[in-house]
Amino acid sequence: MIWKVRDIVKICNGKLYCGDENVTCQKFSNDTRTINNGDIYIGIKGDQFDGNSFYQDAFEKGAGACILEKSYESEIKVTDKPIIIVKDSIEALKNLAMAKLEIYKPKVIAVTGSVGKTSTxxxxxxxxxxxxxxxxxxxxxxxxxxxxxxxLKLQDEEIILLEMGMNHLGEIEYLSNIAKPDVAVITNILPVHIENLGSMENILKAKLEITSGLKKDGILIINNDDEYLHNAKIDFSNIITCGIKNNSTFKALDINDTDFEVNIKNKNFQFVNSIGTNGYLLNSLIAIAVGVHFDIQVKDIEEALRECKLTSGRLEKLHSNKGALIINDSYNANATSMINSLEYLKKEKGERKIAILGDINELGDYAKEEHSKVGKYLAENSIDYLITIGNNAKYISDEASKCMKNIKYFETKEEAKEFIKQLIKPTDAIVIKASNSCKFIELVNFIKENC
Known part of the structure; x- marks a missing residue:
């Protein structure tokens, strides 16, 4: 189905300010930098700038129509192209998305969790x-x-796979009620955004909000080895569990460095253990559970896991110009995922294993405790060299120094660069990880070019 401007006006409870109500509306964008010819531009007022003010730029770049907020109406200049006025652009966006789902009726899979949403x-x-x-x-x-x-990008897809993130209570509930998932996944509950949420119990509560829009005949898939999910009293009847330690619907058996087994419908099947860490193995179990639910043949599930390519910045293997192995895990971080990265580093080939670790943000009063967990792991599982960068990353090196010798701490990335350039050799393996806001991708690119 192709919407026209008049349909958008009705769905958004808006009004046509100017232009032709019969113009077709197929694709939507809120970014004039990437807008394509014929797209419908949605002006959204943000903290840093007002997207409504870029509507003329959107038209110049080929936008077919614009959706703008009533609060900006006095600034609009009449044009021959359609402009739709709505009370709230975010509300309009929500209504359009819900209308599209109602028309196209795809199966919806929604994934949330503190860590591993994107890789899962x-x-x-x-x-x-x-x-x-x-x-x-x-x-x-x-x-x-x-x-x-x-x-709003839905066309003829049978399934839509969504990710749900949050910083505060109520945000996943909002997303779940838009998407109304058939399958909901929770990967784990960890102290991510705890500075905003205040407690682990609130993080659990926030993640369980994914069930608020979950269809009554849907399924909830959880990591049963996560202590909070394992012990939670979840008000939903159809729950599928996945685990390594605890008895679960889908449990990993006979785990080794290369593969593991899962009992599916009373028969054991072997799957590749491509990453080789417990965190990613649990993600694999969840993905297997989803595949079985949608009647994917086991041989196709096994093949898909072997072929799977993770989004860049998640244990992404690169090489420097001189040959050093770089494990780019710089997209984001918490203590658990950082330890997972170090486990992965230890399994990789390299004459020396080097970790470059930065701050884990949004921990508030938990900052010392969580960074120290990483340092304690390194004290018990030492590598050849540790470099820490950032205010709180010092807690990692402080704890690791109880058993490790080769440790260097820097306050900033710039201070660390020359030392890194002199340290790294072509035969080294290096993992790089920190919270996304630390922009450690800059170090990834620096090492690629200079080492």
Missing amino acids: RDMIYSIISKKYKTLIPEKNYNNHIGLPLTI
Whole structure:
């Protein structure tokens, strides 16, 4: 179905300010830098700038129509192109997304969790796309703007695979009620955004909000080895569990460095253990559970896990100009995922194993405790060299120094660069990890070019 401007006006409870109500509306964008000819531009007022003010730029770049907020109406100049006025652009975006789902009726899979949302999503996509045409988000489209924009890209897909992130209570509830998932996934509950949420109990509560829009005949898939999910009293009847330690619907058996087994319908099947860490193995189990639910043949599930390519910045293997192995895990971080990266580093080939670790943000009063967990792991599982950068990363090196010798601390990335350049050799393996706001991708690129 192709919407026209008059349909958008009705769905958004807006008004046509100017232009032709019969112009067709197929694709939507809130970014004039990437807008394509014929797209419908949605002006959204943000903290840093007012997207409504870029509507003329959107038209110059080929936008077919614009959706702008009533609060900006006095600034609009009449044009021959359609401009729709709405009370609230975010509300309009939500209504459009819900209307599209109602028309197209795809199966909806929603993934949330403190860690591993995107990698789990990547594995699920690799599996279900073997049988079904599937829509997956671009980039990290997992909030109140990105999720509905992803839904609005629906065309003829049978399944839409969404990611749901949050910083505060109520945010996942909002997303879940837009998407109304058939399958909801929670990867884990960890002290991520705890500075905003205040307690682990609130993080659990926030993640369980994914069930608020979950269809009554849907399923909830959880990591049963996570202590908070394992012990939670979840008000939903159809729960599928995945685990390594605890008895679960899908449990990993006979685990080794290369593969593991899972009992599916009373028969054991072997799957590749491609990453080789418990965190990613649990993500694989969740993806297997989703595949089985959607009747994907086991041989196709196994093949999909072998072929799966993770989104860049998640244990991404690169090489420097001189040959050093770089494990780019710089997209984001918490203590658990940082330890997971170090486990992965230890399994990789390299004459020396080097970790460059930065701050884990949004921890508030938990900052010392969580960074020290990483340092304690390194004290018990030492590597050849540790470099820490940032205010709180010092807690990692302080704890690691109880058993490790080769440790260097810097306050900033710039201070560290010359030392890194002199240290790294072509035969080294290096893992790089920190919270995304630390922009450690700059170090990844520096090492690629200079080492």
